[in-house]
Amino acid sequence: MTPLQARQLEDRFHAVWTRAGGAHARDAYADLAGRYGEPGRHYHTLDHIRRCLRDLDWARSTIDTADADAVELALWCHDVIYVPGATDNEARSAGWIRQWGTGMATAGRIAALVLETVHDGIPASTAGRFTADIDLAALGCGRRRFRHNGACLRAERTDLDDQAYDAAERAFLRALLDSPRIFHTELFHARCEARARGNLAWRLAQPGPPGVTGIRR
Template identity: 65%
Template sequence: MEARFLALWSRCGGVHGEAVYADLVRHYAEPMRRYHTLDHIRRCMRDLDCARAAIHDPDAVELALWCHDVIYIPGAEDNERRSAEWFERCAEGRIAAAGRIAGMILATTHDVAPADLDGRFTVDIDLVNLGDDRAHFRRDEARLRAERPDLDDVAYDARERAFLGALLARPYIYYTDFFRTRCEARARVNLAWRLAQPAPR
């Protein structure tokens, strides 16, 4: 992973790659994280590699994916913004596409559809886990829940239902044909199953 990041960073014009990577790893290894770790980024890299031939600027998408969860404070509403700002500071004005990459990071709030295809690939890759088999889907659910010990079960369930319900209500969960073909059907089954579970009392 380190060699991959350093090659990408250098290829995109970045400097001080070793220091940037060390800080990135430090953030992803923070003790409160269970889901938003380097394992999630490793999964993103795998799915990116599967779709690479369909992506216009795979290096930009890859940088966005590396950095999209680098700042994660449980419950904060501005993690994506802070992650985008972290990336832009590290880019030091040397990465030509830095502004566009920061926009892709911001898009991983999943509030609105990104305007460009590379942004859509970025947000789709972030959500590929929703289309996993049921065992992996439940494992990721448990890891996400473990990151929010500040919420009781009722409050957490309400937040999760609101997010998943909004995804399920969209015409499509995935914005790209590539991931819609591969993940849409199973993701919809998983989300419908989760929303059908009894709410805690």
């Protein structure tokens, strides 16, 4: 990310945070950016957030105006807490917005949207479906980017050896591939579903471990 992109990203956070009624935007961003910049992060970084925001901007005209800022803030916050292998990263990330968003009327709703990035079912709300789909949109990218993302995800899991990582990755990807739909909005289903399924099937057909794609946790 270039210095200009980093500055634009910070300015964008300040704007949406302030619109939502949040206080101490600069302090909140400093904490958020520091967490996304933690050593050992290779995929769950501000670059991932920037790509999510790009997909949000592409879809924004189809998202209810009343939902757009809540979805954006959920995307900003959804990986702010990331401990490799932990099962409560999303819950703790939801807690981050509750802590920093004190006085923000929509903080509870944003926290609920963050929890949709657990991807354990079909989100009940349209805003939740957009949040979940944008988080997974990278599965539908080109094969070269898909491979690069996988190498970054693998690099984060230093707690697992290659065999254990390969088994966990395959289980996660197989569950996605076996689901009736990966993407729950019509917009992202049309844009990403076929290519995502192609990428997942390709990875699962590769013999042996890793560095090709990766599990999210």
